[in-house]
Amino acid sequence: MLDMAILGLLREGPMHGYELKQRLVDLGFWRISFGSVYPALRRLDRSGWIEVSGGSGRRKEYRITAEGKEHFQQILEDEASEVENTTAFRVRLAFFRYMEPSVRIGFLERRKSVLRERIAAARGSLRKTADRVDRYTQALMEHGVKVAEADVAWIEELIASEQLDAPRGFDDAPGEK
Amino acid sequence: MLDMAILGLLREGPMHGYELKQRLVDLGFWRISFGSVYPALRRLDRSGWIEVSGGSGRRKEYRITAEGKEHFQQILEDEASEVENTTAFRVRLAFFRYMEPSVRIGFLERRKSVLRERIAAARGSLRKTADRVDRYTQALMEHGVKVAEADVAWIEELIASEQLDAPRGFDDAPGEK
DNA sequence: CAGTCGCTATATCGAACCGATATAACGAAC
């Protein structure tokens, strides 16, 4: 996941590690530590998806390679990708501009149905355990459901505004089912 | 964090690993894997906070020890504990009944101020980056702020209902500042 | 102008955690 976020940011231009970490924090994905960022950068370098300029010492610059861009595009648009993972969904949303318009709505829809399943499950376990859990636990579970419902509503808004932009089949994917 | 959640559940009675994991999932803290649960149980056993009955084979039962209860109480009520961590806060809330009433409101207040700081920071970074991020990223950040605001409102409710139960200084902490 | 404080920047370490997978016993359906 971190790999995708880093590649996505490097698509906009080369950066050094510290700046990259600041940007990641700014986007508010999650709180990332250097203990994740630097190993990730080494990993991406080994895979040939980024390259490093400025040897050992201060201020190394990282830039994405052509293969890196290709790889980023692939993992970004991967239909089988985990929509159950909130972070993964949020990162993909942040890079929606790089995603085929025809794929965007599919992602949003799949996320919505995952959330709905989760809401149903949470409601079930609330009913099931209502008698043996205390009011704090109950408040916690109920709040979780409320947040998830707000998320669904938000995603529906996103879908609606996406459909306004592309009311009927898009240039890139004309007849594609 | 997992350690605290496990000890908290075992306070209610002995369980085996699988059941424990189900309960953890039911509570909806986060999605826990066996790859976390079993190492955690071994860890807790080594520390002497739980004990295992039923040797190698099927269905081991785990029960909390007296030292385990003491340790649980300590990490639960630790004033210096991380309120920045959403998961840590949620787990503690689920075990609020084991917490000194005088300590509960303190926790809620500290969580609230952390969220408020985070909202302010997010608003700042929204203003700062408004021109160079696209509408998807912006929608993501704005939604994050909204969710955090709803969280603050929820915590304020919790504080209010807590103050109803204990309107003025409690028996346990009479003159304590 | 020496001292030190805080920020930028890179890096590593151990511990914890995740996701996938292996294994096996059990009950029930077919």
Added chain:
DNA sequence: GTTCGTTATATCGGTTCGATATAGCGACTG
């Protein structure tokens, strides 16, 4: 009676976290 889903314990590799170390740099301070 064997195949299937569920319960149950366990491990493995890879990733991530949190803490910590190091050092150059600018700014302010006595």
